[in-house]
Amino acid sequence: MPTSTFFNLPDERRDRFVNEAIVEFSDRSYAEASLSQIARRASIPKGSVYQYFEDKLDLYRWLLTEEAPRRKREFIGAAPPEPDFWARLETFIERGMAFLVEHPRLARLSAAAATPTADADVRGLYKAICEAGIVELRGVLAEGARDGALHAPDLDIATRFVSTVIGPGLTDVILQELGAELHEVLASDSLRKRLNLKRRRALAHQAVQFIRNGLGPERKAR
Structure with a gap:
């Protein structure tokens, strides 16, 4: 530290x-x-x-687990607040994509931590980053559960489910659309520009609709 x-x-x-x-x-x-x-x-x-x-590891660890997440939280938190939980979740997802577009170096820094390595200390950092993201997302979903917008008897399971949809799932959709690998997108201004605000909002809306179908308020049997 x-x-x-x-x-x-x-x-x-x-x-x-x-x-x-x-x-x-x-x-x-x-x-x-x-x-x-x-x-x-x-x-x-x-x-x-x-x-x-x-040492170098101490600096690298701090950048990955403290500084980069802090900057991302500030970036996402700068969006105007939404009164509706599902609208807030859409904004949360869209801003996550926008962070990749507007701060590619920080996104590359985090992505690089997932690269296989023989260094056990470095390998553990990527898991720490992912777990920190899970904790943050759980906080977002907990708001929805308190508001009654989200039906999640087990919030931990729901958080892992949503994390998969808006993490690896959404990333795969984006890469398929752009026809490129993640490292290519993070290194190319022209590729990232294709992920413009309109497209990000559309993708965030589709992701939330998918999540909402599975985690929305439980419907009563007729």
Whole structure:
């Protein structure tokens, strides 16, 4: 985790360092990423990095499990609030896709963590990212359950179900439409532009309709 020295840095200097670290880890694998390169581009001595973080893994772990999720939460949370639960869920899904379009480096950073590796510490990070996403989604669905919009006797199972639909399921639909692999989409401005607001909203609506058919209020037998 970051040291107090890191948090006491002037905002501009801290942001420059973090942004350069994101660039390095999103452009290269964990094994290839270099603290020296990050320090050089951030215009600081390499030794300063060790005043901020214990080592490369410590920095990488923080970026993946703290910084990137924080930025994504802020991005999704910036959308105007919706009074209806299902409309809020649509917005949540659309903003998740928009984050991929507008912040491809952060999306690449998280996607890279899923790459098979012999490093056990790095392998565990992707699972941690996924579990953090599950916790956040569970909170969203819990609101629907409290409002009576969502019929989910077991909220944990419902959360895993919805996560599959809006995670791997929706990603597969997008990649099929674009005719590309995820790494190609994250590296191509032209491909991401095809996932425009109108298309994102349409996909989010279809996903919610699918979820709603399975998790909407239970219908009484006639």
